[in-house]
Structures are given as C-alpha cells and as structure tokens.
Amino acid sequence: MITTTPDAPVKLSEPDWFDPKSRHVWRPYTQMKTTPPSLPIESAQGVTLKLSDGRELICGVSSWWTACHGYSHPHIVGEIQRQVGTLSHVMLGGLTHEPAERLARRLADLSPGDLNHAFFCESGSVSVEIAMKMAIQYWLNKGEQGRQRFVSFTNGYHGDTFATMSLCDRQGGMHKHLVDSMPEQINADIPEGPEAQARFEAVLDAHEGTIAAVVTEPLVQGAGGMKFHSVEALQFMRKACDDRGLLLIVDEIMTGFGRTGTMFACDRAEIVPDVMTLSKALTGGTLPLAAAIATTRVFDSFWSDDDGKCLMHGPTYMGNPAACAAANASLDLFESEPRLQQVAAIEAAFARYLPTLEDIPGLVEVRWTGALGVIEMESLKELDALKAAFVEAGVWVRPYSNVIVLMPPFVISEDELETLLRGVITVTRSWAQSVFD
C-alpha cells in the first residue's frame, strides 16, 4: 500500500463550483461509483498544471498526448483569439476560409509523399471512421464489390466509436465486452520478424478480395499498451499491401507531430500510407481537430462526373476556423522553435533515467523512443494509490492497463524534466516494492 505522508500540505480550499460527489459530469474510462474525486484545476501554463488548492504539478502526459508546446503557448492563444474575433465558425459546405485552406496546404507539404487531400473533422476516432469510409468506397468507386473489411493488429487502438472499436485489439483491448456489437474485422499480429511476416501475408491471402485496407499505428501502438515495433515491420506492411494492391491506413493520431522523434513516424520508416489520420497534437493541445489525409490515388477514385461517387461525410464543425488557426499556429511553432531537438533531449534523458528502474520488483521492461517513455509492469496493483502518490510527488502521470507512460510537452526544461523523472522514479520504486514484494 502507498501511504501518503501525514503532513502533506493539502489545503482543502475547494472552489465553489466543485462538488467532489457530483455525478453530473460522466467521466472517461471511469467507474463512477468507486473513483476518487477528480482534482479541480484552475489553470495550466508551460508544463505546469495549477490546482485550485494552489498545488502545482509538472505534466508528464501532455493531456492525452496533445500539448506538445506546453499549455497556453502565447502564439497559439493569440492566433485563436484573433480568429475567434473575426470568424469563429462557419460551415464548410459551400463556404471556405483561409485557416482551413492554409492548413490543408501546409499538411500536404509536411506529410510524406502525395498525401495531399485533407478531410477535416473534430476527433481522432471520427477521422479513422472517415479513413475507413474512404477505403471502402475507393473499391466501390473502382467497381470492385465485396471489399468491406479491415485488417488490424493485436494491441492496436484506433478510437472509441463502433467502427473504430472494431479495429482495436478485440480480445485484449478495452472494448472486448462489446465485441459482439462491432463490425467484424480481421485480426493480425504485427509482422515483426520472418515468422510473423509469413503469418501476416497468409492472413492477407486467406481473405483475398474481401479486404479494403490494412490499418495500423506506426512504430508505437499507443493506448493498447505502448508496444513498439520496428521500422522494418512497418515497411513490410507497406510492401505486403503494395504487392496485393491493398490500401494502407496509418493512424498517426498519437505519433504525429514529433512524438517519436521525426515529424511523423512514417518519415522514419520512409513509407507513404494511402490515408493518414491526424489529431491529438494537431492543434498543440488547444482545440479539437482531426484530419484524414488521402493520397491522390485515393482522392482520384472519388473524382468523377457521377455524384454517387462522392464522399458522403460532413461533420458539422469540420474545419472549424478557430481550430484550424490553432493548428496553423502549432505548425508555425514547429518551424520557429527547435521542437525535434527538444524531443531528442527528452529521449536522451529517458535513456539516462529509465534504466535505473531495472531492478524494481514487478517490472517487465522500460523502453523509450523520442519523447515517449514507458515503464511496463506485470500489472498495476493499487492503481488509485499509485496515481495519488504521483500527485503527492508533484507530477501528473496517468498509468493505465499495465504501463506508466511519460509523454511530457516538448518544451519541458532540463530542470523540470529532471524533477518529473526523479518524482516518477521515486514513486514507482517505492510503490513497486510495497505491492510486489
């Protein structure tokens, strides 16, 4: 058991809007009956979260991996404010505006190959659904019936809506209790090494003529357990798809915008997917926005005099001007500030610190790539106590499944990073010793 120090400076000055027992806000991935109350927060600046009672936490999560420039970066805040004052929203049907046009062009320039055609929406899950719809209709538009299914991977995660749940790990994933309500898909293991490669090709061949696309997260499978795979595995998927004319959808929602060390994980593998999905850090963690970006090959299959061949999709808030302005501002910062060098510095710090945990009981492995560090345990016992102990230590880390994941904002200073890592290591060590010994 973790015991909190009795003299911990918890000032219980709760704000008047906060009722720790309130059930009005239904919380994410949470058993509402047993969960400890959420912590009321007042503001966030840089890498620091400021709680209502005055405590400050260094953020090791970037708010579900979004806040790559830290919180309240003045350039993004300024651009959002400017945009909201001029044109906060307008429908994208029949109208267009500079933030969306500029963003789509910049994403075309930035993304690999001829991923030149961005379809905007508001959440990552929906962008994956759109990518799926593009893939299915790609075949229909080419006159090929029957290609309705997707090959996706063990430990994968692609969202919480029904079609995206069907792509997640169906046996071990978080949605397994709903598996009977999902569309049926085809499961495969990541083709890592010759044996798994042969099995992967056998899966593709066994379902010949029924597959619309292969869907994968590149290099790191995120919410499904932060499993890493090699550049070669990703390249093998691309080649196996090319050999059979299949589409490859790469979900860069977590990995996109520098997290694994290059702007996109696909850049490291030097592959070009047929559709790439982006969200999370797209707006630097400020406003909700996502995109499914297609190659010309996919886009052109919809290009026709036949109305029936168009993409029937149009989220109400698609291309929201304020969100697009935020994304443009975020891209400005990737140009004007040394983000990828900062990622490399974070990676170097992980390499110095994380191996010091190798002797703790219950550890499976520590691993890291770019600004993404993972402490994988046999299990996370006493999870609420572990989370509370991180808060006591002044760090904001949200372990889940069997992993403690570190994904700080790229702007974290050397001192802040050291405080974060020392805090995480001290807490993890004493927690592991108390629950595994």
Ligand SMILES: *Cc1c(COP(=O)(O)O)cnc(C)c1O
């Ligand atoms: C978070 C995530 C999603 C879902 O995005 P939402 O915005 O939460 O719908 C999909 N795919 C990957 C790889 C993700 O990390």
